[in-house]
Amino acid sequence: MNSNNLDRKYIWHPYTQMKLWNNSENIVIKSGSGFSFVDSKERRYLDGISNMWCNVWGHDRKEIIVAMKKQLDTLPHSSLFGLVNEPSVKLAKTLTHIAKGMSKVFYTDNGSTAIEAALKIAIQYWNNKGKTQKKNFICLKNGYHGDTIGCMSIGYIDGYFSPYKSLLLKTIKVESPTIRHEKFGSQNFEQYIDKIENVLKNLSSKISGFVMESGAQIAGGVNIYPKNFQRSISDLCKEYGILLILDEIATGFGRLGNMIEYKAQHSEPDIVCFAKALTGGYFPLAVTLTTTDIFNEFLGDYWAKRQLFHGHTFTGHPVGCTAALTNLELYEKLNLIRKIRNNSLVFNRLLKKFSELDICYDIRHKGMLCGIELRKGDAPIKSIDKVPIGQYIAKESLKKGVYLRTLGNIITIIPPLAIEQEDLVKIVETEYAIVKKVQHKIGRY
Ligand SMILES: Cc1ncc(COP(=O)(O)O)c(C=O)c1O
Incomplete structure (x- = not known):
């Protein structure tokens, strides 16, 4: 089916102000590939929040899919x-x-x-x-x-x-x-x-x-x-x-x-x-x-x-x-817990440089969970260019090929548990660039 013809106006999205929802701007996901989603225009988005904190092996793990298909047949x-x-x-x-x-x-x-x-x-x-x-x-x-x-x-x-x-x-x-x-x-x-x-x-x-x-x-x-x-x-x-x-x-x-x-x-x-x-x-x-x-x-x-x-x-x-x-x-x-522990050390090292940015009030990290809290002085950063901070960061991330959501002024990086190191690096680096841009913009107000 051609996704340009998809009539998307019937869906009421969760936790979403539908007045601001623009169908033509929104992305239709067609498939999963490794730790990324792929949209109808073949653009890839690395999954920075493990699809609402549930994804483990990426979006095309054959063993699980084959077993599920077999069970469906039976x-x-x-x-x-x-x-x-x-x-x-x-x-x-x-x-x-x-x-x-x-x-x-x-x-x-x-x-x-x-x-x-x-x-x-x-x-x-x-x-x-x-x-x-x-x-x-x-x-x-x-x-x-x-x-x-x-x-x-x-x-x-x-x-x-x-x-x-x-x-x-x-x-x-x-x-x-x-x-x-x-x-x-x-x-x-x-x-x-x-x-x-x-x-x-x-x-x-x-x-x-x-x-x-x-x-x-x-x-x-x-x-x-x-x-x-x-x-x-x-x-x-x-x-x-x-x-x-x-x-x-x-x-x-x-x-x-x-x-x-x-x-x-x-x-x-x-x-x-x-x-x-x-x-x-x-x-x-x-x-x-x-x-x-x-x-x-x-x-x-x-x-x-x-x-x-x-x-x-x-x-x-x-x-x-x-x-x-x-x-x-x-x-x-595959000894996933060992992999998570090793990757957690890499994650921790990657996060260090966020603390150099003035607006990074706090960085909380353990395992494959991370929250980066953005404030100007003591005040939570609520918006940027009149757009709520969460939406701004989510949109910028998508533009750079990362799927990510925030909790208000807290950027959450909660990747698929088995993510490969190079994908983790890409996600964290992308968010670092975005936070730097936010700091630059905030500095102007
Ligand atoms: C700790 C915790 N408990 C319960 C839930 C609810 O799960 P569900 O969204 O599947 O209803 C969530 C969802 O994010 C959660 O984070």
Whole structure:
């Protein structure tokens, strides 16, 4: 099909002011090639954000595609309502081996629904134990867990969600620290833990679970936790009888250089969610894992209604599970975690020169995650040439052959996990040139 004839006016794009959306300017992606997208005019765009933080192997990884095609030929879908399919059984076994301490897998189809399932499991766990007053959640400020109503309630970001405030559940929000660039000195996170402990001490009888992203908050501003912060929360949850619900949707499977982030953080969740990289980014699939202790509370007579009343049409999708199994085999076969750790050192070196630019207020980096915060003095840079800074940077990046999005004034470089070094260098160099240009323009105001 000739893409000039594509009538694109029917799509309502996510997080997009459609009045500013210009169909003729926008790019139609036709194919994937290595770590790039290719558009209808054969222009290539290196993927600087791993296609919304989910892509692992680039956009044409044969092993996964072949396995998915084979599964489609055999069985396109059969749900887990009263039946089971082979790939979902195999994947559940694999996941419980990788994610130590977890023994059951509940399947959903995106990150938000994995979190919704986790919240329902936590509430019903306490209900089934007869502790119905334990119905609140405690969570970290600047956390993000998805766009559904439960997720917005625990991961409230004012800039996104204020119109929906009236819909949201009441939750308890506590401050979290972040690792900042050396120039800010080391940060003492104990004060945050003391405050959290105070809340837990007073309210533990009402709190069902502590929900947080594992290792780092991404959408809330690329905040990387200091060492032992997550471990301290995990210890407090055990001490005060609160379930620890970890969101590894964006950070699991290597984003921060560790296969399972909660293990690297020495924390012990009761419930943990994975999605995004699970299938290499090739199929919408998500999982909510729990311990045996949680699962056992749901057992009983049919009429006792202890069972989990939750399920999706596409639960345990065999094509998605096949993609995930093949993806996880490749992790092991190609030792992806070692590659990420090596590339992370290169990434770190490449980022050093950003700190020479006055407008780079802070550079936060770990593994294959990076946020570069732009400010003029203390003020976040909001726009350039009257265009919002995020749009300006995204457009400039596309012009230079890189697909990238920002979080407001924070440039995020979150490349495919298996990216080759030369592609990583190209992305970082491109963004450096753009930030330099922004600094030059800002200097004129
Ligand atoms: C940490 C985290 N949790 C949950 C989600 C929601 O996932 P999805 O967009 O698949 O609903 C995201 C999405 O970016 C995320 O970053």
